[in-house]
Amino acid sequence: EVQLVESGGGLVQPGGSLRLSCAASGFTFSSYWMTWVRQVPGKGLEWVANIKEDESEKYYVDSVKGRYTISRDNAKNSLYLQMNSLRAEDTAVYYCARLLRTLEGYYYMDVWGKGTTVTVSS
Amino acid sequence: EIVMTQSPATLSVSPGERATLSCRASQSVSSNLVWYHQKPGQALRLLIYGASTRATGIPARFSGSGSGTEFTLTISSLQSEDFGIYYCQQYRDWWTFGQGTKVEIK
Numbered sequence: 246e247v248q249l250v251e252s253g254g255g256l257v258q259p260g261g262s263l264r265l266s267c268a269a270s271g272f273t274f275s276s277y278w279m280t281w282v283r284q285v286p287g288k289g290l291e292w293v294a295n296i297k298e299d300e301s302e303k304y305y306v307d308s309v310k311g312r313y314t315i316s317r318d319n320a321k322n323s324l325y326l327q328m329n330s331l332r333a334e335d336t337a338v339y340y341c342a343r344l345l346r347t348l349e350g351y352y353y354m355d356v357w358g359k360g361t362t363v364t365v366s367s
Numbered sequence: 368e369i370v371m372t373q374s375p376a377t378l379s380v381s382p383g384e385r386a387t388l389s390c391r392a393s394q395s396v397s398s399n400l401v402w403y404h405q406k407p408g409q410a411l412r413l414l415i416y417g418a419s420t421r422a423t424g425i426p427a428r429f430s431g432s433g434s435g436t437e438f439t440l441t442i443s444s445l446q447s448e449d450f451g452i453y454y455c456q457q458y459r460d461w462w463t464f465g466q467g468t469k470v471e472i473k
Contacts, residue, residue, distance in 0.1 A: 288466075290456075292462040347399075351459065353416055353456070354401075356413070
């Protein structure tokens, strides 16, 4: 069974740091782009960052550039999100997801984890 | 940024009835659109990709249509497990999501 399990969320003060992890199983992790998406409580979903199979390409939404770093360890089938200089507006449920490529070269998220909650508050 | 707008915000449906959900893009996304279903505490589940292709294991009562800027998700006969929130998402230009349609029991 294809599965993604996030961990590492919690309560952190503004300006603090947190590292999220996502454990993948049931598929060849090293063959897929991966992504992080967040959902602000009561609001919508927002793409945060993604990373190529070999880490050679990484992309971020503008609001987290310079503060967040996405990475992966293909030997451990794991995806990570290092979050620094956290702000109240970063409070959200963070999901990892697998990106699937279409024949036309576009990517969509086909498998999601259940998410981990990050709360930034003093 | 492509803005995705879903309607209605809430849909009250009786089990066995038909449900029709709409999604509009602020500019053309061709057929680069997916639909997801979310239930509390669960992972988002991919229902439809390419605007109209059912994902693996998705029942035939789910169907997607549309292209360009107007899209529809139809659930032909709502089952108890179908209640929850449905999101559309475009993947033509990065990724943006609609705000969701909550399907609740009437």
